[in-house]
Amino acid sequence: MTKIFYMIRKEFLQIFRTREMVAILFIMPVIQMVVLGFAVTNEVKHITLIIADRDNSRLSREIVAAFSNTDRFDITGRETDVREIGLDIHRWKAQAALIIPNHFGRDFRRGLRPDIQMIVDGLDGNAAGVSVGYAGGILREWAEAQARQTPRLAMVKQNTPQLELIERLWYNLDLRSAQYMVPGIIVVLLTIISMLLSALSLVKEREVGTLEQLMVTPLSRFELLMGKLAPFLILAFIEFFVVLGAAQVIFPITMKGSYALLSLEAFLYLFTTIGLGVMISTIAKSQQQALFLSWFFMLFLLMMSGLFIPIANMPQFLQDLTLLNPMRYFMAIIRDVFQKGSGWQYLFTDTWRMTLLGTLIFAVSVLRFRKRVS
């Protein structure tokens, strides 16, 4: 056991010898978290919009006002010529255009249901759909307000019963993205650091030749690996708290659940990521390859974790495939603990699956890691 202590001490000495490494370990992740925490939001806002008001009546101007009063659209220009509008969209000057036809006001008052047109740049299918939805919502609201002022225009016949929808949002009343995304980003950062660090460090010792020296010592394979990996486990664990603390200070997010539970889960998860690191180190021949492999591994883990593409949206076979992704479990766990304050009984399934997976990954990696050369 004392042998492991010496291994750990050596590893820490090496890590902390390089100033830059300390910065990469503790400052970079915080910076990344701050930047990405603000960046990652699925909301679509500030869609650049051209208004073509061909009517220029009181009513049409009201509609224009309604569109300029929201942060969902930024009116970037007024242009009635369709050809010009087309060119602007073509040249990335605007993403959408709203065309209010001639005589809109008159036809509207006469109940002729005039046709408003919207042209949307469909490159980003998601944003395109969302912007049409927004426009419909703004117009509907405006029309409802009109109806209240001028009952003749009412959308629905009076005296018919109305069904009202009362919405209750639980856990995240203000629908703040950060509340959902920041814990997710913490998971990603934690995974990168722990996986990459353990993979690179093992491959490096092999490249330099010191691993061979270690292999002729009486250290058992277990001691050798533990001594090599425990430092990263400890570091990543400390890192977890640093980033978690920073997140709570910087973002208006609340943590409803138990820190003890979260720490335990994080610990279990880190085992898995470090196991992945060892796995990569047994496949890769050089640090460069290790880096490549980690990079792709990371992308796969990330995409299939539910960080920003909900797993429920994927086709069934991909959903089944995500069961093999350890990040998926910890992503769900940290989010539930943060927002719902879920107790362990609700996280049990995720936890045992994650742990089983982690144990498997670790076992395979340890078996693949030989105390012999090549």
Added chain:
Amino acid sequence: MNPRRVAAISAKEFIHIIRDPRTLLIIFIMPVLLLMMFGYAFNLEIQDVRVAVIDDDNSALSRQLIERFEGSPFFTVFHYQGSREDLETLFLERDARAILSIPENFAATLIGKHPAGIQVIIDATDPNAATSINNYCRQIVTDFNAGLSGGAAMPFTLESNIWYNPEMRSAPFFVPGILALLLIMISALLTSITITREKESGTLEQILVSPIRPGEIIIGKVLPYILIAFLDGSMILILGVTVFKVPFVGSLFLLALLMALFVLTALSLGLILSTIASTQQVAMMLAFVLTLLPTLLLSGFIFPLASMPLPLQLISTIVPAKYFLVIVRGILLKGNTIAELLVQVLWLAGMSVVLLTISWRKFSTNLER
């Protein structure tokens, strides 16, 4: 500049790369897998949301309402039988993401021509999904009301015209993104490592004692990676156009040209990292962190930049992928010409010049000392 010497260095670097087929395998197989995965997984539209229904009324009218939920492609409806106190377990166990509750005399109230309220409780942990769920519920209620009142509609119609991608598919959106990711990875990541590796192992000195000039070293070393990046990029594009049916409206020549520009920018980024990092490990960590997440999240690849707070939009101006995405999407889907993409081109060119100049200076001084 002596082309022979450059070729000698390139040849050596090339041997390095192909000597180990594993690297090649990673470089050429992984992108295909990545593309496939995006193709299937990239779907931001929610679906199959499980809704628990508590129908205390159990009338013809309430069943009609529930049928509307059942009929929607977004919802999977099931009846909740458990106790009211334990309602939250539905969310905690992740059994349901919304709970629809219809009060006891729902039908009676409506028939008595009074407004009746139904409640929907939404698990808002994922705010984006919550918004969508909320919108779909509202839509159903609006339709239901329209049904009650005999079908009066909006006093106007909204006709939408989606250009370039009328079915709003995601492939035209993510294929350029993957292209950017890969090019940046190969160019920036690889260059940053190769140069620090030589520094560390002492082979750089070996090269330096030969009459080669620093510029020749750099060019020689990055040439093979440019080639690989190009091959990889073409592979992605071909797959994107054939398998994922991404339209290709614009000029192939222009795309190739600007792809080269982007690769140049990425290489300069890799170079500068390798000149500032003292060890291979530091260079790698830096390159990893600086290429993966910003390219994925701060470039407009997935998250629209316009929705981000201003400081972040400012940060995103130095993410090269941001410009490249506009370029690729523009050429592929809109058929943009170089004049229409001038802003993006100038940004990329400017960044390359600045980065190259700095790393050139640093590199030369490092060596001459």
Added chain:
Amino acid sequence: MNEIAVQTQNLTRRFGKFTAVDRLTITVSRGEIFGFLGANGAGKTTAIRMLCGLLLPSEGEATVAGFDVYKSSEAIKKNIGYMSQRFSLYDDLTISENIDFFGGVYGLSPALIEERKEALIEQVGLGDFRKRLTRDLPLGFKQRLALGSAMLHDPPIIFLDEPTSGVDPRARREFWSIINELAAAGKTVFVTTHFMDEAEYCHRVSIMRAGKLIALDSPGKLKESYGRNNMQDVFVALVNDEDPRPEEQL
């Protein structure tokens, strides 16, 4: 004194189709300085790696300190010190940290580590440099330090793979005086080298060519039987595949 430290019987290692070590049969007794010569790529490092339990043989038998290389490689590791051909200390640790580390992983007590560290630093003459990073040391010092680190646990058998390549003549002489002391103290030293003057210091030398053992005897006997004045000529003749005997003897 005549116990056997290392014994091999037809020890063979193949990499794919290529045979790096071909039916090597040797016996090294305790207290012997056993030299291992051969051109680059002859298979010396491969043979040593098999004996240290780092590489599994493809065929043949070998025991080190009485332990079988197939079954008891871990037991072997307790009884050997190994200095690999590549530099084997951590160059981003200080001298003192390196010694602490290797002592620690060999399971020595802190007191013992401290004692041997002082002795080693004293012996190598690095007193003022103990807080220096290893990468900043001259190579001769590094190599002697590496030897000391590989010996902290006082093993009976030591494998040294080209310990003196790149080291200046004075440091080399000091290095060999340490080796002689070790042998005198009853330790077995298994050493590879490309320096023929060093070969002269060995009790027995073996010469390998393309994986095969082509000569094995004391330096004196080798020179005598091949009729050459120095080991250099014997070596060149042997590896050139000439018939090593001078013409007049034919």
